[in-house]
Amino acid sequence: MPIAFENVSHTYSAGTPYEYQALRNINLEITEGKMTAIIGQTGSGKSTLVQHLNALLLPDAGIVHILDRDIKAGEKAKKLKALRGEVGLVFQFPEYQLFEETIIKDVAFGPKNFGCNEEEATKRAKEALKLAGMDESYFEKSPLELSGGQKRRVAIAGILAMDPKVLVLDEPTAGLDPAGTASMMALFSKLNKEMHKTVLMVTHDMENVYTYCDDVVVLEKGQVKLHGTAREFFSDPKKCRELNILPPYIVRMKEMLNEKGFDIPESVVNMKELADYIAKEVK
Amino acid sequence: MGNFTLGRYLPLDSPIHKLDPRAKIMAMLLLLITIFFPAGWIGYGVIFVCVSVVIILSKLSVSFIWKAMKPMLFMLFFLLVINALVLKTGTVLFTIGSWSLYSDAVFQTLYIAVRLLLMIMITTCLTATTKPLEMTLGIEDLLSPFQKIGLPSHEIAMLISIALRFIPDLIDETTRIIKAQESRGVDMKEGKLMERVMAILSLIVPLFVSAFQRAEDLANAMEARGYAPGLPRTRYKQLEMKKQDWFLLACCGVLMGVIIWIAWFR
Numbered sequence: 001m002p003i004a005f006e007n008v009s010h011t012y013s014a015g016t017p018y019e020y021q022a023l024r025n026i027n028l029e030i031t032e033g034k035m036t037a038i039i040g041q042t043g044s045g046k047s048t049l050v051q052h053l054n055a056l057l058l059p060d061a062g063i064v065h066i067l068d069r070d071i072k073a074g075e076k077a078k079k080l081k082a083l084r085g086e087v088g089l090v091f092q093f094p095e096y097q098l099f100e101e102t103i104i105k106d107v108a109f110g111p112k113n114f115g116c117n118e119e120e121a122t123k124r125a126k127e128a129l130k131l132a133g134m135d136e137s138y139f140e141k142s143p144l145e146l147s148g149g150q151k152r153r154v155a156i157a158g159i160l161a162m163d164p165k166v167l168v169l170d171e172p173t174a175g176l177d178p179a180g181t182a183s184m185m186a187l188f189s190k191l192n193k194e195m196h197k198t199v200l201m202v203t204h205d206m207e208n209v210y211t212y213c214d215d216v217v218v219l220e221k222g223q224v225k226l227h228g229t230a231r232e233f234f235s236d237p238k239k240c241r242e243l244n245i246l247p248p249y250i251v252r253m254k255e256m257l258n259e260k261g262f263d264i265p266e267s268v269v270n271m272k273e274l275a276d277y278i279a280k281e282v283k
Numbered sequence: 284m285g286n287f288t289l290g291r292y293l294p295l296d297s298p299i300h301k302l303d304p305r306a307k308i309m310a311m312l313l314l315l316i317t318i319f320f321p322a323g324w325i326g327y328g329v330i331f332v333c334v335s336v337v338i339i340l341s342k343l344s345v346s347f348i349w350k351a352m353k354p355m356l357f358m359l360f361f362l363l364v365i366n367a368l369v370l371k372t373g374t375v376l377f378t379i380g381s382w383s384l385y386s387d388a389v390f391q392t393l394y395i396a397v398r399l400l401l402m403i404m405i406t407t408c409l410t411a412t413t414k415p416l417e418m419t420l421g422i423e424d425l426l427s428p429f430q431k432i433g434l435p436s437h438e439i440a441m442l443i444s445i446a447l448r449f450i451p452d453l454i455d456e457t458t459r460i461i462k463a464q465e466s467r468g469v470d471m472k473e474g475k476l477m478e479r480v481m482a483i484l485s486l487i488v489p490l491f492v493s494a495f496q497r498a499e500d501l502a503n504a505m506e507a508r509g510y511a512p513g514l515p516r517t518r519y520k521q522l523e524m525k526k527q528d529w530f531l532l533a534c535c536g537v538l539m540g541v542i543i544w545i546a547w548f549r
Binding site for chain 1: 456466467
């Protein structure tokens, strides 16, 4: 059973002057095994949408289908804990959730909550930390001693150690330097391509979406404006701009060159290929 | 967290919202003192009518006041139980076995309930119609005469406004950390003792870390803009008492006089 939203709406602080409808009648089906980006402007409902995936938020109307479970509006949901083990949600700036004395203990906290014994949890924690690119020499240190980027790796490892089938990330690269961003994205790509996890990612970084993601969902004012493959979406820069999304550099570059009389083929997807193509044409 | 109404500001457009915060704070103090005069049911009836008029003018809904009152119900119930066990005066209402309920126990509890309701109505009316920033400006002004005897009124007001300013931030932060830890399988509502201790630790530690971080950032930002306590400062927003502010105070004064008069001749 895939991940699907059926007429889902969500309103914050209903019945008060602060009432705010974040999601309006969402219908969406996410393909399993793909890496999907959820994009849209601030306040478009991206974070609200992803928090429905592990039932941190429950729909006010409609049904959320996720991993052979149905979460219906108005129905008291049971056994949410098991679902949260299967859908790993990494919040924005997850480094704030670290609290244990040592890194290894903090990462083992998740698996222990889902019923692993001490030994098994530590084993999983070690694997997750290595996967996230943390060296063994750090394992016994306090998480508070680390740099911002390292803290984030540890926090993400804390979710990976739960071995979720679906990984949901809310702006995982916000505030990281370019090198940190690239290695973080490489990690998610590896989890998706090699370990076959479904990855959903909220992001503002179109370069990452273009380079790493298969599918794109565009949200605007709590509604789905577009759902399709990333390639197709970015092949039409005009449409991107209509949805208030600035296309990535390479797409804009191709657009400008095409206006000047070039005819760059669709197959050119990065700067190096573009440079090679131009060099060949101009010769 | 979103259901917490006691002490929350409601951004509505009403004549009460536009009053000077100093007048509102003084009026609240006068009314709170007035409640404690033993003027009997007639007196409370008069106060209730007056406060209701203010609440209607301020466009607050009955349900908002009721929500603020709700947390107190448990306390009142507790009080009723104690009164029922202790007070043995008045007429017997009914008897179960060797224990009987006396009318004074019920009346005493009702009396306190009415006082509490009035107090909550009055304070809610102040906090719901006054922006936290205006409130601290008002407090600062009202405290300034005490500067002569060494009371640092500006610092006190600054402390209050910083504390108030951080409440919504910390509430947001708390909900965020709870969600993040729930995503890691923490159950904040149930579990064995050891699990609950871990659950609370997993909330408290990150909350403290981020609160200290915020405090440091704010201190740096204030210092970078040349803030030093104790120096004379000017203000962007000047408070000014208008006719309607004096009218409010006059009304409260008259009400207080009437209540004292009722209490005197009772």
